[in-house]
Amino acid sequence: MKAIEFIAIGSELLNHRRQDSNSTWVAEKLKTLGLFFRRKSIVGDVREEIVKILKESFDRSDLVIVCGGLGPTFDDLTRDAIADAFDVPLEYHESIALEITQFFKSRGREIAPSNLKQAYLPKGAVSLTNELGTAPGIKLTLQAKNTEKVFFFLPGVPRELQVIWNTFIHPQIEASLQGLGKVQTRRFVTAGVPESTLNDRTEPFRAKYAEAEWTILANLSQVEFLVSHTSIEYLETISSEFVTLLADDLVGLGDTTLESTLLKLLKDRSETLSLAESMTGGLIASRLCAIPGASTVLVGGAVVYSSKLKKELLGISEEMLQLNGPTSEAVAMEMASSLQIKSESTYSIAITGNAGPQLDSYSKELLGEGHIAIAGKAWGTTKKFHLHGSRLDIQTRSSALALDLLRREILNRNP
Amino acid sequence: MKAIEFIAIGSELLNHRRQDSNSTWVAEKLKTLGLFFRRKSIVGDVREEIVKILKESFDRSDLVIVCGGLGPTFDDLTRDAIADAFDVPLEYHESIALEITQFFKSRGREIAPSNLKQAYLPKGAVSLTNELGTAPGIKLTLQAKNTEKVFFFLPGVPRELQVIWNTFIHPQIEASLQGLGKVQTRRFVTAGVPESTLNDRTEPFRAKYAEAEWTILANLSQVEFLVSHTSIEYLETISSEFVTLLADDLVGLGDTTLESTLLKLLKDRSETLSLAESMTGGLIASRLCAIPGASTVLVGGAVVYSSKLKKELLGISEEMLQLNGPTSEAVAMEMASSLQIKSESTYSIAITGNAGPQLDSYSKELLGEGHIAIAGKAWGTTKKFHLHGSRLDIQTRSSALALDLLRREILNRNP
Numbered sequence: 001m002k003a004i005e006f007i008a009i010g011s012e013l014l015n016h017r018r019q020d021s022n023s024t025w026v027a028e029k030l031k032t033l034g035l036f037f038r039r040k041s042i043v044g045d046v047r048e049e050i051v052k053i054l055k056e057s058f059d060r061s062d063l064v065i066v067c068g069g070l071g072p073t074f075d076d077l078t079r080d081a082i083a084d085a086f087d088v089p090l091e092y093h094e095s096i097a098l099e100i101t102q103f104f105k106s107r108g109r110e111i112a113p114s115n116l117k118q119a120y121l122p123k124g125a126v127s128l129t130n131e132l133g134t135a136p137g138i139k140l141t142l143q144a145k146n147t148e149k150v151f152f153f154l155p156g157v158p159r160e161l162q163v164i165w166n167t168f169i170h171p172q173i174e175a176s177l178q179g180l181g182k183v184q185t186r187r188f189v190t191a192g193v194p195e196s197t198l199n200d201r202t203e204p205f206r207a208k209y210a211e212a213e214w215t216i217l218a219n220l221s222q223v224e225f226l227v228s229h230t231s232i233e234y235l236e237t238i239s240s241e242f243v244t245l246l247a248d249d250l251v252g253l254g255d256t257t258l259e260s261t262l263l264k265l266l267k268d269r270s271e272t273l274s275l276a277e278s279m280t281g282g283l284i285a286s287r288l289c290a291i292p293g294a295s296t297v298l299v300g301g302a303v304v305y306s307s308k309l310k311k312e313l314l315g316i317s318e319e320m321l322q323l324n325g326p327t328s329e330a331v332a333m334e335m336a337s338s339l340q341i342k343s344e345s346t347y348s349i350a351i352t353g354n355a356g357p358q359l360d361s362y363s364k365e366l367l368g369e370g371h372i373a374i375a376g377k378a379w380g381t382t383k384k385f386h387l388h389g390s391r392l393d394i395q396t397r398s399s400a401l402a403l404d405l406l407r408r409e410i411l412n413r414n415p
Numbered sequence: 416m417k418a419i420e421f422i423a424i425g426s427e428l429l430n431h432r433r434q435d436s437n438s439t440w441v442a443e444k445l446k447t448l449g450l451f452f453r454r455k456s457i458v459g460d461v462r463e464e465i466v467k468i469l470k471e472s473f474d475r476s477d478l479v480i481v482c483g484g485l486g487p488t489f490d491d492l493t494r495d496a497i498a499d500a501f502d503v504p505l506e507y508h509e510s511i512a513l514e515i516t517q518f519f520k521s522r523g524r525e526i527a528p529s530n531l532k533q534a535y536l537p538k539g540a541v542s543l544t545n546e547l548g549t550a551p552g553i554k555l556t557l558q559a560k561n562t563e564k565v566f567f568f569l570p571g572v573p574r575e576l577q578v579i580w581n582t583f584i585h586p587q588i589e590a591s592l593q594g595l596g597k598v599q600t601r602r603f604v605t606a607g608v609p610e611s612t613l614n615d616r617t618e619p620f621r622a623k624y625a626e627a628e629w630t631i632l633a634n635l636s637q638v639e640f641l642v643s644h645t646s647i648e649y650l651e652t653i654s655s656e657f658v659t660l661l662a663d664d665l666v667g668l669g670d671t672t673l674e675s676t677l678l679k680l681l682k683d684r685s686e687t688l689s690l691a692e693s694m695t696g697g698l699i700a701s702r703l704c705a706i707p708g709a710s711t712v713l714v715g716g717a718v719v720y721s722s723k724l725k726k727e728l729l730g731i732s733e734e735m736l737q738l739n740g741p742t743s744e745a746v747a748m749e750m751a752s753s754l755q756i757k758s759e760s761t762y763s764i765a766i767t768g769n770a771g772p773q774l775d776s777y778s779k780e781l782l783g784e785g786h787i788a789i790a791g792k793a794w795g796t797t798k799k800f801h802l803h804g805s806r807l808d809i810q811t812r813s814s815a816l817a818l819d820l821l822r823r824e825i826l827n828r829n830p
């Protein structure tokens with residue numbers, strides 16, 4: 001197995017709170033090719049430190065992925081460090097300068113002089129076009145004693161790194177692996193059930209198929225299983241049985257999310273949705289709206305904190321709020337059914353509660369408690385929840401619960 | 416300045432999605448002492464890889480913080496690797512074994528034989544009691560040519576690492592710094608101006624104060640400058656001049672964001688805000704609502720995609736939409752002023768446009784184009800924008816533009 005390492009360059013990753021998410025993304029990609037990192041490192045924007053680690057990585061690795069430091073500003077030093085480390089001159093490429101100038105022109109912006117720094121490449125290197133930004137990636141192949149060492153230098157902006165990886169690097173590495181047994185991975189996304197419950201429930205199943213490599217990953221909205229093996233038949237057997245085992249808790253397979261699954265479900269049924277949010281303050285709407293095509297399903301909604309707006313936008317009376325409390329089941333149901341009628345959407349979800357950190361003086365509920373209501377044409381359902389964590393944790397968890405409740409409701413009502 | 420590095424040991428951090436959060440926590444702690452990492456690395460649970468990086472770090476660093484691999488299981492290899500790397504034998508300590516046995520007893524649990532592996536220490540090392548777990552930390556001081564090298568080995572479980580750090584390591588490092596100049600950092604957050612423009616505009620200033628260390632960081636919403644130096648007076652001079660240079664583009668200093676600055680500005684003035692969102696689909700509302708106390712300022716808002724909801728919630732007529740187009744300046748202004756009146760908020764922001772990726776068949780505007788409108792009591796202002804990137808990029812950028820537009824408007828109207 002060839003030695004592969006990852007180097008992230010950036011003082012913000014070294015001594016500030018920003019996390020390096022690029023290496024975990026690349027690790028997932030490499031895993032689909034059956035490849036793994038032997039080491040990951042982070043160094044700051046200090047020329048001699050970058051030079052040092054580039055030289056070290058040349059000695060110990062066969063394939064080196066480097067990200068960061070390719071931008072136009074004073075602290076982007078990767079190009080200069082490459083020149084120092086491997087004693088290669090930087091050469092100005094008119095074609096790259098043209099690409100960068102075009103990029104700015106297409107966006108109606110003036111090019112800043114510092115951007116042309118990005119037209120320099122180490123001698124012998126290949127430029128990898130960056131569709132989403134001005135810093136092209138760089139491929140540099142160096143001769144070692146008996147072998148070649150390959151360096152890929154990528155911009156630190158995740159979406160730019162990802163498009164260059166997918167367009168150029170992944171296919172090249174895949175092609176170089178011809179004939180080797182590739183590890184395949186299947187992904188199963190679930191929602192609405194805690195990680196530890198799923199862990200225990202699937203333990204006998206995972207023991208039965210222990211030849212495969214299993215990973216369980218949770219975030220605030222969903223829990224996913226990754227299962228890897230070299231045999232596709234073996235994976236297919238696992239997959240069909242695992243789908244049955246997970247049943248309704250399974251949101252979907254592959255590269256899906258709770259949001260995109262729900263949007264697709266609604267779109268396929270030509271149904272629409274509206275949202276009346278209090279404690280999540282627009283988070284449910286924005287999670288759905290981040291997905292292309294959301295507006296064909298989501299007609300819109302209301303974010304209602306004040307009593308005034310609850311009345312003006314949703315017609316909820318002051319008496320109703322006084323009688324039940326603003327975070328009650330009754331108010332949640334009224335918000336949903338009022339909006340469903342106003343918007344003429346197939347479904348309306350409402351959510352109300354207290355996300356903290358302080359208790360709303362108005363509220364009768366405890367911190368983290370709240371209600372979700374779903375209204376359809378002449379029917380409705382509600383669910384109470386009690387969640388823990390920070391304000392944003394509670395907002396994220398409750399918005400996932402609301403989306404998952406509608407998903408299950410649609411499946412149950414239309415089996 | 417002494418060279419400090421951090422090494423995390425664990426295959427889950429190297430090739431799976433788990434993030435190393437210990438190094439960012441330790442970095443924050445070191446920062447309070449004016450100390451910074453020169454490098455961070457991650458290696459897997461592979462004995463020879465751990466041995467290799469321990470030897471390297473001995474050569475290049477003065478203080479090395481290592482976490483992980485101290486547990487009782489088969490893949491905890493740090494102790495053995497220390498023995499190999501520095502050629503020191505492991506010695507069994509009855510007193511540590513007793514501590515571990517007591518820990519289990521106090522929790523009513525039987526000790527597993529593998530746990531006694533944790534009673535072994537490299538010869539000459541000092542054990543650092545772990546109140547929260549069974550793996551004690553280890554301090555190892557090694558003699559180099561003219562100096563001493565200090566290694567701290569810590570468990571990978573964050574709360575255990577943190578208590579050992581706070582109890583033993585932090586006070587020791589602090590005491591050893593007597594008389595040395597600590598590095599201080601100032602942070603300046605800006606919005607509304609691209610990173611490359613700010614870079615070029617601040618270049619002469621940074622050249623004037625080149626003794627300080629400068630970092631520039633951008634995301635889709637804001638650009639920030641970090642400046643570090645050992646002299647507080649020098650930093651104060653820079654800071655007061657830099658605030659003047661950045662002028663209105665400066666959102667704030669220190670640990671602030673565009674959202675929290677705007678919320679504070681409104682709260683201090685006892686003013687309120689409502690939001691009418693189309694293309695950002697609730698993103699502006701949810702960004703503000705993620706901040707504790709947002710509901711005292713944000714009364715709520717409307718997310719309006721469909722014409723039906725534009726009419727029902729904001730009273731915008733079909734004729735107006737037909738005449739101007741749904742993503743027009745006129746409709747944005749009408750959305751804002753209608754909501755400002757309905758909500759009785761001091762300000763209302765409206766945003767409309769096309770976030771892509773496909774053009775809305777309704778729209779006369781180009782992809783990424785849109786309008787922001789702000790309505791106050793008997794006044795209003797609008798701004799057109801044309802943004803690029805993915806759907807989520809455009810939503811994030813335009814929501815930041817809207818928040819920044821209100822910030823500037825408030826400052827300009829109330830100088």
